[in-house]
Amino acid sequence: MPKPHKPQPKGPPNAQPKPQPTHWGNVAEWYEDLVGEEGSDYHQHVIFPGLMRLLNLKHGENKRVLDLACGQGVLCRKLALAGCKVTGIDAAAPLIKFAQQREKEDPLGIHYLTHDAIKLTDLIVPKPTPDPNPLVAGTFDIITIILAIQNISPLSPVWQACQQLLAPHGQLHIVMMHPCFRIMKESDWQWDQRGDSGGGGTQFRRIKSYLTSSKSDINMAPGKAAAGKTAETTVTFHRPLQAYINTLGNAGLLIDHIDEWPSHRQPPQGIRFKELDRSRREIPMFLALRARKT
Structure with missing residues (x-):
């Protein structure tokens, strides 16, 4: 006689999605070479100028800023030079070591911590303590997450921590690859010979999939893999725009401004220059969101 089937235990109804490791520590040296002290050309010509316009920092304000997923601290140093009191946090210890080394060589008063963004609430305390590492709730005027949120999953724990850490009416600034037009393995440039734009055709962005959230491995050093060496990979997560808007709102963070920046x-x-340049200017590469604590 067959044994009766035992039902499998179910998790709690409101269980949070499991954290997804993204392994940026594995590619720290590659990223350091790419970004360096000043940032990549995208940082220097698009992201930092656009972000500083949105921040609209005034001399003498001494804003308290948390740069979440700060990498090796390029933005932290830029903000410190603009008069901000800056804390930088990243889950990748090798990247934080690069940041701390620069701070040691050229001190700007930046405090760096190694910690996972999705476990940030572990460090939050209600009031100051002698330990400099815990983060005090309600003490940051600004939180920045630059070109990193698409390497973090799930979103909700990050937003919940940001909501706790921001002062009343504090701002959260997020910059990412545009989730509507830059979808890993699901979007690319195409050329239509039938178009009547300059160059005898039209360049357009082909979107194969958008609403379905996905996870993709990225080979950060394809040359090594081609030579038979161990591939250095990390992970990116695609989500539709509604995923960001809705989860931010659920955490008490209201989006009040959006910028879209082309390359x-x-x-x-x-x-084909005229047509290629037209499509470059018309189809944005980056999306910037500003949300306020409600």
Whole structure:
């Protein structure tokens, strides 16, 4: 006689999604070479100028800023030089070591911590303590997450921590690859010969999939893999725009401004230049969200 089937235990109805490791510590040296002290050309020509316009920092304000997923501290140093009191946090210890080394060589008063963004509430305390590492609730005027939120999953614990850490009416600034037009493995540039724009055709962005959330591995050093060496990979998460808007709102963070920034990189000169440049300017590469604590 067969044994009766035992029902499998179910998790709690409101269980949070499990954290997803993204392994940026594995590619720290590659990222340090790419970004360096000043940031990549995208940082220098698009992201930092756009972000500083949105922040609209005034001399003498001494804003308290948390740069979440700060990497090796490029933005932290820029904000400190603008007069902000800055804390930088990243889950990748090798990147934080690069940041701390720069702070040691050229002190700007930046405090760096190694900690996972989705476990940030572990560090939050209600009032100051002698230990400098815990983060005090309600003490940050600004939190920034730059080109990092698409490497973090799940979102809700991050937003909950930001809501706790922000002062009343504090701002959260998020910059990401545009989730509507830059979808890993599901979008690319295409050329339509039938178009009547300059160069005898039209360049357009093909979107194969958008509403379905997805996870993709990224080979950060394809040359090594091609040579038979161990591939250095990390992970990116695609989510539709509604996922960001809704989870932010659920955490008490209201989006009050959106910017969309195209790439600054012009195409090579040639018969298609006019059309390629038009599509570059019209289809944004980056999305910037500003949310306020409600």
